[in-house]
Amino acid sequence: QVQLVESGGGLVQAGGSLRLSCAASGRTGSMYAMGWFRQAPGKEREFVAAISGNGYSTSYADSVKGRFTVSRDKVKNTVDLHMNSLKPEDTAVYYCAARPSLIATMNRYEYAYWGQGTQVTVSS
Numbered sequence: 658q659v660q661l662v663e664s665g666g667g668l669v670q671a672g673g674s675l676r677l678s679c680a681a682s683g684r685t686g687s688m689y690a691m692g693w694f695r696q697a698p699g700k701e702r703e704f705v706a707a708i709s710g711n712g713y714s715t716s717y718a719d720s721v722k723g724r725f726t727v728s729r730d731k732v733k734n735t736v737d738l739h740m741n742s743l744k745p746e747d748t749a750v751y752y753c754a755a756r757p758s759l760i761a762t763m764n765r766y767e768y769a770y771w772g773q774g775t776q777v778t779v780s781s
Contacts (some may be wrong), residue, residue: 659683659770661753666775669743673779677738679753679772690761691729691736692768695749695777702752706738707761716761721747743779750774 665677679691692707706717706727715727726739736753754768 659689659755661755661770661772663751663753663772663775666751666777668778668780671743671745671779671781673743674739674741675743675777677740677751677753677775677777679736679738681734681736681755688757688759690756690758691727692754692756692761692763692765693727693736693738693751694754694765694768695747695751696774697749700749702765704763704765705751707763708736709761710759714761716763718763740777743777745779745781748777748779750776 660682662680669675690710693705694702695705696702704718705721706725708715708727708729712729724742729736752774753772755770756768
């Protein structure tokens, strides 16, 4: 079992930055690829970014490429999402997810463990 807890959400003006953090506990480590997803009201949960189990490979949704960066700290068992140049359309609840594989994917159905989510609101 893996437990995930997100933090760092909040209200920010357009153009600003936020850093989300996901703390993992339980059976964690390099066995798990990690992903970030988001869900806006009335919309499907969508992929944002992911990082492989060894931290060497990352992937991003086209909508955030160049603005968001995902990283992981194996010692602290945390995965961060650094968000820059935020836009109102980035407003959503952001979820951290863990996949029992070294390989990260964009498919939310391949992630077995999820955090409770943290709200990000970007004002125009």
